[in-house]
Amino acid sequence: MRIGGHITSTLEFPSHMSIVVFTAGCNLMCPYCHNPELIDMNGGEDIPLEKLYKIIHDSSDFIDAVVITGGEPLLQINDTKKLFDYCHECNLKTKLDTNGCYPKKLEEIIELVDYIALDVKAPFNKYKEVIGDDVGDLVKKSMELGFESDSFLECRTTYVPSLMNPADIEKIAKEINCDLYTLQQFRNRTVLDVKLQNTPNTTRNELFDIANKIKPFLEKIKIKTGEFGDEIIK
Numbered sequence: 001m002r003i004g005g006h007i008t009s010t011l012e013f014p015s016h017m018s019i020v021v022f023t024a025g026c027n028l029m030c031p032y033c034h035n036p037e038l039i040d041m042n043g044g045e046d047i048p049l050e051k052l053y054k055i056i057h058d059s060s061d062f063i064d065a066v067v068i069t070g071g072e073p074l075l076q077i078n079d080t081k082k083l084f085d086y087c088h089e090c091n092l093k094t095k096l097d098t099n100g101c102y103p104k105k106l107e108e109i110i111e112l113v114d115y116i117a118l119d120v121k122a123p124f125n126k127y128k129e130v131i132g133d134d135v136g137d138l139v140k141k142s143m144e145l146g147f148e149s150d151s152f153l154e155c156r157t158t159y160v161p162s163l164m165n166p167a168d169i170e171k172i173a174k175e176i177n178c179d180l181y182t183l184q185q186f187r188n189r190t191v192l193d194v195k196l197q198n199t200p201n202t203t204r205n206e207l208f209d210i211a212n213k214i215k216p217f218l219e220k221i222k223i224k225t226g227e228f229g230d231e232i233i234k
């Protein structure tokens, strides 16, 4: 498997201690990408799956979950599937972070995934304008698959003020079905498009105001900021 690294985290899978594997390679070039070093498929290093199995096995006394994130993990669906198969053999929970561009691949492994975190980067018909790729229909399909499955589905949007406005978030809120919707803070320190370094970080209050406006459309909403962490909107 080609990966950019792995860490242990209490944050990536809520209420679980997890090993997080960062796969290398992504099909998108989101201007606000905060992991731009993971976009190149030739970045990172090739790690034999057996080595990852051993890392997971050796950690199994203190982890109860494995998260595969990217980049875009579904670009390496065979290895992602094998890794999740191994997690199930070890009775570990599994979480997949995906940009939603590969609904068919998602369908192939969805039974192995306990928690799907799906990026909804814009209203489905505004993807081209916001991130430069017209993939909204594919993401919508992934969202529908995730919601119909037994997996927990989190949809999440990074709110970048220079690329979108509160009405876009309201549109997203009306378009999606999920178990949890997360509005994430934009931070300008590490971004793919350097022009975005001039866009101020989203504040907690901005996210809080938008989250309150979309409350009527969604059951559970969370905002996520560097300063205050995860906050459920009541």
Ligand code: SF4
Residues within 6 Å of the ligand: 026, 027, 028, 029, 030, 032, 033, 034, 035, 036, 038, 039, 070, 071, 072, 099
């Ligand atoms: S933000 Fe995610 S989907 Fe977008 S380019 Fe970066 S890794 Fe890919």
